[in-house]
């Protein structure tokens with residue numbers, strides 16, 4: 001009987017999986033699409049001096065980023081489906097009545113998830129670089145030496161599983177409202193796209209600010225793609241600082257990019273476009 005009801009529910013589960021995967025891909029397409037349209041077309045000339053690497057990747061490379069991201073959306077969607085199962089089985093602490101924990105807790109849970117993700121990401125990413133059998137999975141993401149926003153989900157399927165795995169773990173540990181998870185999903189993805197933007201968008205004084213310098217810049221992750229070693233962190237610079245893994249030229253590279261002068265329009269037009 002039990003087995004029969006599982007078999008009976010398969011079509012619904014597949015539909016839910018496709019629906020959740022579509023949400024993941026649409027999130028990617030909209031957020032990466034907006035940043036790509038603005039920086040690679042609308043402001044391409046005006047902001048060329050902020051292009052971290054003063055060259056553009058080939059369009060073939062960008063299509064590869066999109067192709068890998070498509071498969072990642074299916075895996076992220078599957079893990080989101082697993083969370084709905086875990087919730088049905090009563091394993092997670094997900095709650096739907098917002099008033100049972102209130103606004104202050106919702107804010108706390110968002111910040112807690114940010115810290116959990118940041119620590120999880122640093123060590124997962126560090127392991128992907130340091131442990132030999134994992135390096136070949138992470139190599140897909142590092143095919144982009146000069147990343148664009150489309151690289152934000154360009155992972156090997158095994159890395160996609162590892163990238164999203166902190167969410168099912170976090171919902172076992174702390175109560176989360178689905179709205180907090182959804183807002184976090186958008187926030188986190190915008191930060192991810194900025195990391196792969198290829199343009200430095202922070203003001204000149206960012207790394208001189210006592211608090212904001214702890215928030216990673218686009219230059220930070222761009223250097224990770226270009227050089228391969230160092231700069232493993234995601235949102236914050238805490239773990240790279242503690243572990244001494246910041247690239248030794250991070251600050252000087254950031255200064256070099258933000259202090260460049262705007263380039264004359266006719267000189268830029270030869271350089272841009274994929």
Ligand SMILES: [Zn+2]
Pocket residue numbers: 125129138142224
């Ligand atoms: Zn890496």
Ligand SMILES: [Zn+2]
Pocket residue numbers: 141147151196221225
């Ligand atoms: Zn990356």
